[in-house]
Amino acid sequence: MKKMNIGIVGLGVITKFYFEALKKSESLELRAVCDIDVEKTVQKAAEYNVLAYTSLDKMLLNPNIDAVIVTLPNHLHAPVSLDAMEAGKHVMCEKPLATKLEDAEKLVEASKRLGKILYTCFHRRYNSNFKDLVADQYYKGKIVGFHARYNEKIENHSGDDLWYMDIQKSGGGCVIDNGINVIDVLTHIVGPMHIIESKITYDANDVDMQALLTLGFNGGSGTLELDWAYDGEAKDIKFMTQDGMFVRDFLAGSTAFKGSLYHEYERGLDDFALSVRSNRDHGEKGYNAQRLITEAYIKSRQ
Numbered sequence: 001m002k003k004m005n006i007g008i009v010g011l012g013v014i015t016k017f018y019f020e021a022l023k024k025s026e027s028l029e030l031r032a033v034c035d036i037d038v039e040k041t042v043q044k045a046a047e048y049n050v051l052a053y054t055s056l057d058k059m060l061l062n063p064n065i066d067a068v069i070v071t072l073p074n075h076l077h078a079p080v081s082l083d084a085m086e087a088g089k090h091v092m093c094e095k096p097l098a099t100k101l102e103d104a105e106k107l108v109e110a111s112k113r114l115g116k117i118l119y120t121c122f123h124r125r126y127n128s129n130f131k132d133l134v135a136d137q138y139y140k141g142k143i144v145g146f147h148a149r150y151n152e153k154i155e156n157h158s159g160d161d162l163w164y165m166d167i168q169k170s171g172g173g174c175v176i177d178n179g180i181n182v183i184d185v186l187t188h189i190v191g192p193m194h195i196i197e198s199k200i201t202y203d204a205n206d207v208d209m210q211a212l213l214t215l216g217f218n219g220g221s222g223t224l225e226l227d228w229a230y231d232g233e234a235k236d237i238k239f240m241t242q243d244g245m246f247v248r249d250f251l252a253g254s255t256a257f258k259g260s261l262y263h264e265y266e267r268g269l270d271d272f273a274l275s276v277r278s279n280r281d282h283g284e285k286g287y288n289a290q291r292l293i294t295e296a297y298i299k300s301r302q
Contacts, residue, residue: 004273007032007065007089009056009080010072011040013159014094017123017258018069019048021265027273028067034059056080060087067117067276070094073163074171078103081118085110090117092272095180097286099171101294104287111282119272120286122184126267127260129252134188143190145240146222150178150250151230156257165207173208174228175200175296180289182224183215186237187289190217195292200300213296233257 006028008015022030032051035041045052053059060068060083067090070080078098081091091111097104097120111118125134133139154164154173163169170176187193197214211226220240235250254260275281 003027003029004066004090004276005029005031005064007034007051007053007059007062007068009034009059009068009070009084010076011035011037011044012071012073012161013157015071017261017265018071018269019044020262021269024266025269025273028269031065032059032062056083060084060089065089067092067272069121073161073166073169074176075099075169078107081107082110085114085116085118088114088116090119090276092119092121092269093286094121095184095286096120096171096176096290096293097283098290099176101287101290104283104290108283108287115279117272117276117279117281118283118286119275119281120283120289121265121268121272122181122285122289123261123264123268124181124185124250125188126264126271127185127250128263129248129250130185130189133248134185139189139239139241140191141219142241142243143239144220144242146186146190146220146237148182148186148222148224148237149234150174150182151225151227151232151234152178153230153232154228156233165205167206170207172293172297173203174226175208175211175213175293178228179211179213179224179226179296180293182226182237183292184285184289186215186217186222186224187285189239190220190222192288193217193292195295195299196221198296198299200296208297208300211296211300215292 034053068084070093158164193215199212201210209228213224238247
């Protein structure tokens with residue numbers, strides 16, 4: 001099977017997981033990197049023996065690039081993804097698809113119109129401790145409640161990517177960054193959800209630092225606890241069923257901070273390649289998750 005040629009747009013903190021995953025991919029081949037930081041771009045291109053671009057337009061003109069991975073600050077996800085699809089490239093975009101719901105909707109429409117895959121990378125869906133829950137659907141209809149925790153100190157993750165705390169670039173804090181990931185996982189397990197109640201704590205710069213969301217689904221309801229100022233790391237979901245309770249921990253089996261992301265991105269890249277071959281994803285899952293977090297932000301202000 002011929003490998004699909006990939007270009008990465010943006011060289012922030014999350015790209016290390018993509019680089020490691022691409023080394024192991026049997027379906028995708030890294031061919032180019034693109035970033036406005038010339039030194040970083042040249043260094044990464046030399047390290048992986050690929051082309052270096054500081055101009056997105058020039059990279060998109062390369063006919064040998066089949067798809068791009070967008071790992072830029074959130075406010076650039078929508079315009080860059082649209083430019084890539086209009087240039088004939090499939091897109092794997094880091095969550096969220098956009099900072100505004102209407103922009104995510106436009107991306108979905110463009111993906112369908114242009115016939116290009118728009119795949120949102122919800123990496124937690126591929127966590128090994130949740131794989132059976134997401135894939136087998138055994139518990140769908142049996143779960144009556146849940147309490148999810150996704151707590152961390154954002155500075156431990158963001159590093160030099162200062163845009164995480166810039167509301168104009170990030171579009172939000174813990175809800176748009178972490179909440180959207182957990183909502184995607186939960187949707188795959190319990191089905192479609194809606195926001196019942198949203199309590200969000202904002203800092204002086206209007207960045208959401210803590211949140212407690214109550215979500216309803218067919219047959220029950222649950223809570224999602226988010227914290228960007230947590231001392232340590234706690235990421236798990238307690239599920240209540242008609243017969244009892246069980247817990248799944250995103251971090252089980254991983255010792256290093258963010259250590260579980262390596263295997264999650266490997267599986268995410270495989271799924272992206274499958275989506276391209278099957279022509280099956282046009283951003284609908286990314287849009288649906290963004291619709292819920294948008295609803296959460298609105299309810300928190302009411």
